[in-house]
């Protein structure tokens with residue numbers, strides 16, 4: 001691969017035909033197909049054909065979607081989707097947001113807005129004492145962003161027996177802190193769909209504690225936020241309407257192409273206050289009536305990456321999205337039943353959503369790794385091991401409605 005690509009950047013150019021040949025023969029074959037129904041590792045991607053096709057339109061239309069002045073039409077369409085998400089979450093009319101590159105940049109934008117609000121008030125929070133509470137199942141990006149990017153201290157709240165953050169445990173942690181340390185806490189990150197186990201935190205209980213302590217509640221629904229569409233799961237999300245900010249990645253469970261994260265603030269003005277850049281060359285944008293997407297997150301220039309979802313959602317209708325999410329949940333439920341019925345296997349966490357975490361009795365880490373290698377080499381499936389409570393195990397993330405119970409069965413059969 002390296003040899004084929006090594007001398008492709010030349011003064012004269014190699015020509016489009018040769019470059020396309022390289023794409024077809026060398027580049028693409030060396031990348032996994034994340035929308036294959038048996039890509040079950042990490043977070044699969046399964047864009048609808050409409051969404052994937054419209055990503056090409058966005059790429060070729062040369063629309064600057066950072067500000068209304070240049071990108072009004074695209075932004076107005078994206079905002080229909082932002083409003084749809086705000087309604088799913090039960091956010092008020094003041095809600096506002098935009099599409100960013102991924103959950104990591106969305107989480108950062110939310111946390112920066114949270115800190116901005118705390119520093120601009122008489123909360124007692126300073127740059128020196130600032131702290132954020134997270135759970136044991138909080139995504140790795142949050143800890144990294146707080147500690148390495150923002151320089152904010154992390155307080156990890158112990159998890160309940162299913163790995164979730166609860167209001168009770170959060171309150172106990174806050175109560176156990178000295179009043180001086182406690183004064184610096186400005187936000188709580190709750191997870192609606194943890195990446196490793198797919199569990200949803202106790203949002204209602206957490207929202208109670210956040211409200212009492214006047215703390216910003218950020219809900220990371222990068223993966224699981226899409227579960228709001230499933231009627232049978234609505235109860236799991238009770239309390240989400242009380243969040244100050246929410247993220248959902250369309251490139252995970254909302255059938256959008258890479259790369260895309262919807263960030264929605266309950267009060268869009270809080271996002272704008274934190275993220276507006278000031279420069280004289282940007283002054284023509286400053287007094288826009290509408291909020292410019294560039295002011296709502298950690299970016300300036302941006303592609304209209306919400307448009308593929310807008311097009312697909314508008315064309316297919318919300319019902320098709322709900323059916324697709326419910327289909328993956330059904331497959332996950334059937335997969336959990338197969339695991340329960342198999343005496344060699346042990347389901348480690350009762351799944352809230354569409355991630356299955358289980359072990360093969362008697363297996364060590366290397367057994368999982370070698371089966372993973374075999375599955376990939378034989379082009380059967382892409383599954384990677386993980387850990388739960390310090391023990392190696394398998395994890396299947398079922399986000400693609402084309403994944404069938406037969407696909408899951410084929411993998412489980414190889415674990416005898």
Ligand SMILES: *Cc1c(COP(=O)(O)O)cnc(C)c1O
Pocket residue numbers: 043101102103104105107139141191193194195220221222223224249261
């Ligand atoms: C995937 C994920 C992220 C990170 O999102 P990226 O789009 O990969 O940056 C954050 N939080 C959760 C819960 C996730 O599942």
